[in-house]
Amino acid sequence: MSEQVERGRGRGDVDGYEKHGGFPVYRAAEDDGGPDFGRLIEAMRVLQDAAVSVSAPADVVRQAAEQAEALAALLEPHRVPEGQQPGGRSMGLPGRGSLLMLPWTVDKFDATGVRSTGVFRRFHMGGNGAAHGGTLPLLFDDLFGMITHAYGRPISRTAYLHVNYRKITPIDTPLVIEGQVDRVDGRKTFITAKLMDAEGTVLADGEALMLVLLPGQP
Numbered sequence: 001m002s003e004q005v006e007r008g009r010g011r012g013d014v015d016g017y018e019k020h021g022g023f024p025v026y027r028a029a030e031d032d033g034g035p036d037f038g039r040l041i042e043a044m045r046v047l048q049d050a051a052v053s054v055s056a057p058a059d060v061v062r063q064a065a066e067q068a069e070a071l072a073a074l075l076e077p078h079r080v081p082e083g084q085q086p087g088g089r090s091m092g093l094p095g096r097g098s099l100l101m102l103p104w105t106v107d108k109f110d111a112t113g114v115r116s117t118g119v120f121r122r123f124h125m126g127g128n129g130a131a132h133g134g135t136l137p138l139l140f141d142d143l144f145g146m147i148t149h150a151y152g153r154p155i156s157r158t159a160y161l162h163v164n165y166r167k168i169t170p171i172d173t174p175l176v177i178e179g180q181v182d183r184v185d186g187r188k189t190f191i192t193a194k195l196m197d198a199e200g201t202v203l204a205d206g207e208a209l210m211l212v213l214l215p216g217q218p
């Protein structure tokens, strides 16, 4: 284990950690949104898969549109400000219960690195069975944010993110992404990660510079 990784252990508790930058303090949703929130989010993903992959009769499309509009109307009165909704804060759910994030599951989260597993879904497809190229930086960026947090760095934002696409990334195939802090230099945290298939073949690798926010920086 490198000296820097060792130094990162437990730093999440250092005084003032949550006061850095102008970024609000968001807490994890205590109950992952209740017993049915995970169901709702997964049903929404299945719906997204269906919506982008069906070629249905006009009457079926009309009914689906009406039902989708009715569902949106049911939820609309319950909007809350950022930081209060379970979506994105439900640590026990795939993708933290966010519809933006890849619905992956974190199975390692500590100062030595973060590992997450999951599949790219049909609605993530770019073409010819491969994940859209834009969805990979999303996966990497979210992982880099988690790695920064797990290492105990103060709130940081991505200054740059570089992804090398080594091989086609297939949809509906179990994959793993794993990364760690390589180096810390003042406000700068340098991170690398690899996206691999079940055999360990590297499909993409990425690196990023995360910069600790200064007081007041959003």
Ligand SMILES: CCCCCCCC(=O)SCCNC(=O)CCNC(=O)[C@H](O)C(C)(C)COP(=O)(O)OP(=O)(O)OC[C@H]1O[C@@H](n2cnc3c(N)ncnc32)[C@H](O)[C@@H]1OP(=O)(O)O
Pocket (backbone or CB within 6 Å): 141, 142, 145, 149, 155, 156, 157, 158, 159, 160, 188, 209, 211, 213, 214, 217
């Ligand atoms: C838990 C919640 C956190 C979740 C985080 C998830 C990750 C994200 O997706 S964040 C969203 C995407 N990122 C953003 O929107 C960031 C937008 N950019 C910014 O806000 C600012 O540029 C910010 C805050 C990163 C840096 O601004 P600022 O504090 O003015 O930095 P600045 O003084 O220019 O640079 C500081 C150092 O970093 C270097 N640096 C800055 N940007 C880069 C870059 N792109 N490449 C290389 N070096 C850079 C500078 O050269 C400087 O180096 P040195 O100190 O050696 O001279």
